[in-house]
Amino acid sequence: MRTRARIAVIGVGNEFRRDDGVGWAVVARLRERAADRPLPPGTVLALCDGDPARLIGLWEGAHLAVVVDAAHAHPGSPGRVHRLEIDGGHLAQTSTTSSHGLGLGEAVELARVLGLLPDHLVVYAVEGADGELGTGLSPAVEASVDPLVDAVENEVARYRDAVARGQT
Numbered sequence: 001m002r003t004r005a006r007i008a009v010i011g012v013g014n015e016f017r018r019d020d021g022v023g024w025a026v027v028a029r030l031r032e033r034a035a036d037r038p039l040p041p042g043t044v045l046a047l048c049d050g051d052p053a054r055l056i057g058l059w060e061g062a063h064l065a066v067v068v069d070a071a072h073a074h075p076g077s078p079g080r081v082h083r084l085e086i087d088g089g090h091l092a093q094t095s096t097t098s099s100h101g102l103g104l105g106e107a108v109e110l111a112r113v114l115g116l117l118p119d120h121l122v123v124y125a126v127e128g129a130d131g132e133l134g135t136g137l138s139p140a141v142e143a144s145v146d147p148l149v150d151a152v153e154n155e156v157a158r159y160r161d162a163v164a165r166g167q168t
Contacts, residue, residue, distance in 0.1 A: 006040075007042060007063065009152055011024045011045075011069075012049070019129055022126045050069070056111045071125035072131075079127065082123075083123070083124055104123060128141055
Protein backbone atom coordinates (compact mmCIF):
# COMPACT_ATOMS: atom_id res chain seq x y z
CA MET A 1 0.00 0.00 0.00
CA ARG A 2 1.49 3.34 -0.99
CA THR A 3 0.46 6.64 0.45
CA ARG A 4 1.18 10.13 -0.80
CA ALA A 5 0.10 11.64 2.51
CA ARG A 6 1.88 14.64 3.83
CA ILE A 7 1.91 12.92 7.25
CA ALA A 8 2.04 9.18 7.96
CA VAL A 9 1.76 7.77 11.49
CA ILE A 10 2.68 4.09 11.47
CA GLY A 11 2.19 1.67 14.34
CA VAL A 12 4.54 -1.27 13.93
CA GLY A 13 4.17 -4.62 15.62
CA ASN A 14 1.95 -7.56 16.35
CA GLU A 15 -1.01 -7.13 18.68
CA PHE A 16 -0.89 -10.88 19.45
CA ARG A 17 2.61 -10.68 20.96
CA ARG A 18 1.75 -8.62 24.03
CA ASP A 19 4.07 -5.56 24.25
CA ASP A 20 4.95 -5.84 20.57
CA GLY A 21 1.47 -4.39 20.00
CA VAL A 22 2.32 -0.98 21.49
CA GLY A 23 2.53 0.70 18.07
CA TRP A 24 -0.90 -0.65 17.17
CA ALA A 25 -2.29 0.52 20.54
CA VAL A 26 -1.00 4.05 19.92
CA VAL A 27 -2.61 4.18 16.45
CA ALA A 28 -5.90 2.83 17.88
CA ARG A 29 -5.89 5.55 20.54
CA LEU A 30 -5.12 8.22 17.94
CA ARG A 31 -8.11 7.00 15.92
CA GLU A 32 -10.32 7.24 19.02
CA ARG A 33 -9.12 10.77 19.78
CA ALA A 34 -9.51 11.92 16.17
CA ALA A 35 -13.27 12.22 16.66
CA ASP A 36 -12.68 15.09 19.12
CA ARG A 37 -9.24 16.23 18.01
CA PRO A 38 -8.94 15.70 14.25
CA LEU A 39 -5.50 15.34 12.76
CA PRO A 40 -4.59 17.60 9.82
CA PRO A 41 -5.97 16.69 6.39
CA GLY A 42 -3.62 14.33 4.56
CA THR A 43 -2.68 12.46 7.73
CA VAL A 44 -2.78 8.68 7.41
CA LEU A 45 -2.85 6.35 10.40
CA ALA A 46 -1.50 2.95 9.40
CA LEU A 47 -0.53 -0.40 10.91
CA CYS A 48 2.44 -2.50 9.80
CA ASP A 49 3.97 -5.79 10.83
CA GLY A 50 7.46 -4.34 10.48
CA ASP A 51 8.32 -5.71 7.06
CA PRO A 52 10.78 -3.18 5.57
CA ALA A 53 9.08 -3.09 2.15
CA ARG A 54 5.68 -2.43 3.73
CA LEU A 55 7.13 0.29 5.98
CA ILE A 56 8.72 1.99 2.99
CA GLY A 57 5.45 1.79 1.07
CA LEU A 58 3.60 3.43 3.94
CA TRP A 59 6.00 6.35 4.39
CA GLU A 60 6.92 6.82 0.73
CA GLY A 61 6.02 10.34 -0.37
CA ALA A 62 5.33 11.53 3.18
CA HIS A 63 6.79 14.80 4.35
CA LEU A 64 6.59 13.62 7.97
CA ALA A 65 6.50 10.00 9.08
CA VAL A 66 6.15 9.05 12.73
CA VAL A 67 6.77 5.40 13.55
CA VAL A 68 5.91 3.77 16.89
CA ASP A 69 7.43 0.36 17.59
CA ALA A 70 8.39 -1.93 20.44
CA ALA A 71 12.08 -2.39 21.17
CA HIS A 72 14.30 -4.65 23.19
CA ALA A 73 17.06 -3.12 25.28
CA HIS A 74 19.70 -4.79 27.40
CA PRO A 75 19.44 -3.94 30.17
CA GLY A 76 15.85 -2.94 29.66
CA SER A 77 13.45 -0.62 31.39
CA PRO A 78 9.93 -1.63 30.29
CA GLY A 79 7.83 1.32 29.19
CA ARG A 80 10.81 3.59 28.60
CA VAL A 81 10.44 5.52 25.35
CA HIS A 82 13.28 6.44 23.01
CA ARG A 83 12.78 9.20 20.42
CA LEU A 84 14.97 8.96 17.35
CA GLU A 85 15.18 11.17 14.26
CA ILE A 86 16.79 10.69 10.91
CA ASP A 87 20.03 12.60 10.67
CA GLY A 88 21.44 12.69 7.16
CA GLY A 89 19.54 9.57 6.16
CA HIS A 90 20.74 7.38 9.03
CA LEU A 91 19.21 6.46 12.36
CA ALA A 92 21.53 7.12 15.26
CA GLN A 93 22.88 3.90 16.77
CA THR A 94 21.07 2.95 19.95
CA SER A 95 21.24 0.14 22.48
CA THR A 96 17.76 -1.01 21.47
CA THR A 97 16.79 -3.39 18.71
CA SER A 98 13.53 -3.98 16.96
CA SER A 99 11.36 -6.84 18.11
CA HIS A 100 11.19 -7.97 14.46
CA GLY A 101 13.68 -10.03 12.47
CA LEU A 102 14.72 -7.12 10.29
CA GLY A 103 14.68 -3.86 12.14
CA LEU A 104 13.64 -0.36 11.37
CA GLY A 105 17.29 0.49 10.74
CA GLU A 106 17.33 -1.86 7.76
CA ALA A 107 14.14 -0.29 6.40
CA VAL A 108 15.65 3.17 6.77
CA GLU A 109 18.87 2.17 5.05
CA LEU A 110 17.02 0.50 2.18
CA ALA A 111 14.74 3.54 1.77
CA ARG A 112 17.77 5.85 1.85
CA VAL A 113 19.51 3.89 -0.90
CA LEU A 114 16.32 3.84 -2.99
CA GLY A 115 15.59 7.53 -2.39
CA LEU A 116 12.30 6.72 -0.63
CA LEU A 117 12.81 8.22 2.83
CA PRO A 118 10.21 10.69 4.07
CA ASP A 119 11.43 14.26 4.38
CA HIS A 120 11.41 13.90 8.16
CA LEU A 121 11.27 10.62 10.11
CA VAL A 122 10.65 10.37 13.84
CA VAL A 123 10.71 7.01 15.60
CA TYR A 124 9.33 6.27 19.03
CA ALA A 125 10.74 2.98 20.31
CA VAL A 126 9.18 1.60 23.49
CA GLU A 127 11.07 -0.90 25.62
CA GLY A 128 8.86 -3.93 26.18
CA ALA A 129 8.58 -6.36 29.07
CA ASP A 130 6.64 -9.22 27.48
CA GLY A 131 6.87 -10.44 23.89
CA GLU A 132 5.14 -13.77 24.46
CA LEU A 133 2.03 -14.86 22.60
CA GLY A 134 -1.10 -13.22 23.90
CA THR A 135 -2.98 -9.95 23.85
CA GLY A 136 -2.76 -6.92 26.08
CA LEU A 137 0.20 -4.79 27.03
CA SER A 138 2.19 -5.16 30.24
CA PRO A 139 1.36 -2.47 32.82
CA ALA A 140 4.59 -0.53 32.19
CA VAL A 141 4.07 -0.44 28.44
CA GLU A 142 0.35 0.32 28.77
CA ALA A 143 1.29 3.32 30.92
CA SER A 144 3.38 4.68 28.03
CA VAL A 145 0.50 4.68 25.49
CA ASP A 146 -1.27 7.94 26.40
CA PRO A 147 1.99 9.92 26.73
CA LEU A 148 3.05 8.48 23.36
CA VAL A 149 -0.23 9.53 21.77
CA ASP A 150 0.36 13.04 23.14
CA ALA A 151 3.92 13.00 21.76
CA VAL A 152 2.75 11.91 18.30
CA GLU A 153 0.03 14.59 18.28
CA ASN A 154 2.71 17.14 19.24
CA GLU A 155 4.99 15.97 16.39
CA VAL A 156 2.12 16.43 13.95
CA ALA A 157 1.23 19.85 15.40
CA ARG A 158 4.86 21.03 15.19
CA TYR A 159 4.99 19.91 11.57
CA ARG A 160 1.65 21.62 10.79
CA ASP A 161 2.89 24.84 12.43
CA ALA A 162 6.18 24.69 10.50
CA VAL A 163 4.24 24.29 7.24
CA ALA A 164 2.06 27.27 8.17
CA ARG A 165 5.22 29.34 8.74
CA GLY A 166 6.68 28.12 5.44
CA GLN A 167 9.59 26.35 7.14
CA THR A 168 9.27 22.97 5.42
